[in-house]
Amino acid sequence: MRKRKWFHGLTAAVLLTSVALTGCGSSDGSAAGGSGSGGEGGGKDGFGSIAFYSPETPDMTKELGLAFEKANAGSSVNVQYAGTNVLVNRMIAEKDNPMADVWYGGGGFLPFESAKDKGIITSYIPESIKDWPEVQDGIKIRDKDWKWIGTEVFVLGFIYNTDLVKPEDLPKTWDDLLDPKWKGQIQMPNPAASGTATLFVLSQLMEKGEAPGWEYFEKLVDQTSAMPDSGSAPGKAVAKGEALIGIGFDFMAYEMKAKGERVDFIVPEKTPIIVNPVSLVENGPNPEGGKALIDYLLSQEGQQTLANWYHIPISKEVESKTPLTLENVLPHAQELDVDWVVENYDRVRNEWRQKFQ
Structure with missing residues (x-):
């Protein structure tokens, strides 16, 4: 098999069930992290309705959505849950009239890399991580064109x-x-x-x-x-x-x-051993809301939620409940x-x- 441009394995890389999240946020507090998240970024009217496509644990994505709503009054997050390939096929079918704003997760970076030339995801550089290199400590943590950003391992x-x-x-x-x-x-x-x-x-x-x-x-x-x-x-x-x-x-x-x-x-x-990303959907109905939700996932509060669900967070400042660490799994990486x-x-x-x- 031809082998070229090898990266370390740790790369900051059916019926559809709809889980509707009702707006519950009344807090004026802001979420730490991005240029768009928080009460100030959303304004008094918030970010409106945000369509959040994800194959990850429904209860976890629901918790993320509710926490974002609480931090951004006037915002609501509508989680669309299904298997990764089902969601990708849906986004391709919707390309002429996109319905999603954010795509989070997919068993790692591989589906995101495959999707880059399909016209369903677009570049976004969150202010809070604008200085992230493409590779850090031998790990590719984002797409070179910012079409996906690693959130966890x-x-x-x-x-x-x-x-x-x-x-x-x-x-x-x-x-x-x-x-x-x-x-x-x-x-x-x-x-x-x-x-x-x-x-x-x-x-x-x-x-x-x-x-x-x-x-x-x-x-x-x-x-x-x-x-x-x-x-x-x-x-x-x-x-x-x-x-x-x-x-x-x-x-x-x-x-x-x-x-x-x-x-x-x-x-x-x-x-x-692979980074699981988040992407902004190209021409989604609510791009500002989508950017704010991505900012929130990368914020300390969002990262702590992932860590509380036993994920290995991308942020080194957040301690996870999982017994695994980046250091002790790295020798196993393909x-x-x-x-x-x-x-x-x-x-x-x-x-x-x-x-x-």
């Missing part, structure tokens, strides 16, 4: 049931999932719908080469009991004992563990060829459909 790995899996049996690598003892005991998201799963497929094709990579997935699919569309569903199945191992991101496991579920997380020896992703993202998803659906 995701680690792809194994969610497992602590009651049903012995510590000595835990998988340590992605190849370990092919062990016969896991047959019928694994769930992974559907790459046709989930950005989490698309990241997994692309990373393995890059690591192994395409022919060996597809052979790997033919074997892995035979090991799985289900491939739900939602990136969070495999972890939930593990918590219920419907599977022993689920492929997902770190925060999914730690959120459930905090609620008393008998689950935990394993970081594979080599795995995608390098990802961004150019190859952009050129092959759609093709790989289509090949997945042809092979496995």
Whole structure:
């Protein structure tokens, strides 16, 4: 496989369910962080209605929206929740009449890189981070043209049931999932719908080469009991004992563990560790509101909300509830060829459909 312009793996990178958030803000306080956020930036009439497309945890995005409303009286955030690829397809279909203002999250930066030439996201430079370099400490934290900005760090790995899996049996690598003892005991998201799963497929094709990579997935699919569309569903199945191992991101496991579920997380020896971005939608109906919401996500208050949901925040000033840190996951990071992703993202998803659906 051609390998060029390699970046570190840590890069500051169906039916649609609508979760309507009613305006609840009456505070005149301002949100820390951007040029547009806060009571002063919004003016006494606020920012109006902001359409917020996101595949991330619905309760978390709802909390972010309500907190923004509280900090910006006269604003309302309408969260549109679905799988990453479902949302991307919707934004493409809406391109002549965009309905979204902000797109946040997608299993990391890969869908955002793929979307850059599709005319659905546009550049925005928040005042509070205008001095951010493209790469910091060896990590790409934003798009070179500011079409996406990293908000947090995701680690792809194994969610497992602590009651049903012995510590000595835990998988340590992605190849370990092919062990016969896991047959019928694994769930992974559907790459046709989930950005989490698309990241997994692309990373393995890059690591192994395409022919060996597809052979790997033919074997892995035979090991799985289900491939739900939602990136969070495999972890939930593990918590219920419907599977022993689920492929997902770190925060999914730690959120459930905090609620008393008998689950935990394993970081594979080599795995995608990737920045999850936010973007301003091109020609969205409320660009000023969209910019203000992005500012809020990058503010200390917004970053603290992400940290409280067990995400690894991009801000070093915010402490997260997750046991993982940038320092202790960095040695596990797989390098990802961004150019190859952009050129092959759609093709790989289509090949997945042809092979496995």
